[in-house]
Amino acid sequence: MITPLPAGSTIGIIGGGQLGRMLAMAAARLGYRTIVLEPQADCPAAQTANRQIVAAYDDAHGLAELARECAVVTYEFENVPVEAIAALAADVAVFPPARALEVAQDRLAEKTAINAMGIATARFLAVDDDTMLAAGIEGFGGNGVLKTRRLGYDGKGQRVFRNASRQDAAGVFAAMGNAPLILEAFVEFEREVSAIAARGQDGRVVAYDAAENVHRDGILHTSTVPAQVSEATLAQARNAAATILEGLDYVGVIGVEFFVLSDGALIVNEIAPRVHNSGHWTEAACMVSQFEQHIRAICGLPLGDPARHSDCVMENLIGEDVARVGDLLAESGVMVHLYGKAQARPGRKMGHFTRLGG
Template sequence: LKTFNGSGVLKTRRMGYDGKGQRVFRNMETAGFAGVCEAMGNVPLILESLVAFEREISVIAARGLDGSVAAYDPAENVHREGILRTSTLPAAIDPATATAAKDAAAKILSALDYVGVIGVEFFVLADGSLLANELAPRVHNSGHWTEAACVVSQFEQHIRAVTGLPLGSPARHFDCVMENLIGDDMLRVPALLNEPDLMLHLYGKAESRPGRKMGHFTRLIRPR
């Protein structure tokens, strides 16, 4: 923590997600660190430095059994309290950055000899360069928009990849915003059902709790 000037993100190495298993420190005196490891369960931890980034994006990509790769357009993600709230397409990045993100995802898939769908999250720095900050070896929350805005969703793409079928086109036909329904956001569902250009996906969870993802919706943005 002293090396990082009293700032960083402390994370559990396992079972951490959606803001769970994390503690953020900003300009903290190292003496205030006492007791934190015990409070986090005395499990193995990793401390990451804070990164000054402009925005976060993610690329959903797939690699088939034959080595072919298909990558969807980068989504711009907004998190609150460690939980993904929205993914917006297109991301507010220049074309060169979007191409670099797709190319990086393809290189990762090939280097790992990976088959299936993967989500790769990036920090976009002020100069447009990228830092990969997470690999999710599965279909990913930030790719749920593909259900509504693409002919072939990330879910179908994964099945195509692992069964040896040809990969489908990742082309996006609409701009869109995907938003997670978290906890009491479920109260918004009746109003959402009245929107014509909105795809709603509820997870069928019996109990709503603060911080619990209950579903998501994708709002299509039609050209004027």
């Protein structure tokens, strides 16, 4: 039997961005307090949490204080140092586990682990110098996407090769920072979808309906539900997400991104061990949002029903898109969520809105 964390307990959140902000809001609705650990003062999450510890993610004193004050700790993004999470877990419950973070932080480890679970990904190979890159370009027919193995997001840390030759590899490894890289083969896909799923401390798994995603400049633009795929494809997405959750002994919400092939089959693009941008629609179209689901999972509460009551489209407000808010607020059937960021910059997520469609 899992003993739920009683109301009034304190949840620690490492990371102070918009995901932490929305987790703190969900926690408050369920009667929990939250403390955010984030080096940037007055971060978006601090505006909704009860307290902020201003410290680096690997600061020993800050982490020790978080462990003393909290009954459970989670994180809102996957670039938190694994060593810090592993050390923290010796003093307080941490969900998702450090193993999930370790796998998700390295694209090579991620794809290797997913393949070991019997789930398909794009072909890939490690690249540690220009010679390995040249061989990879040749092996993949001159086409592929070169990525940093660690710390990349929203299209950053990537280079695309089209009809390239071995000679095009010269100097690339140094240009990309002499950091470990991975070359992924191109995938001929029809659309991109993502599955948001959760696993509780008791092992129960629930999954939301898959969203169909459109990206612009490497950043998520819209997520539409329902996705225009078959029921067999939806079932495959749910099953793959469940397999990954169980394989990682995961607790909490995970985002799994897929490419949909012409025959409806799926291959995994990447996983995110946290609540996910493509699941923001759940706060408007479901009784239990992905944020509440995550809080339920890490606190040992029963997982909620992931069913949606409406079709919808979620759209990110990027940079100056935030100027549209006045018009959006005048519409019926639109939920607007701003992140409390003072300055709009190109490529910066300022908020999102979800338009219900029935």
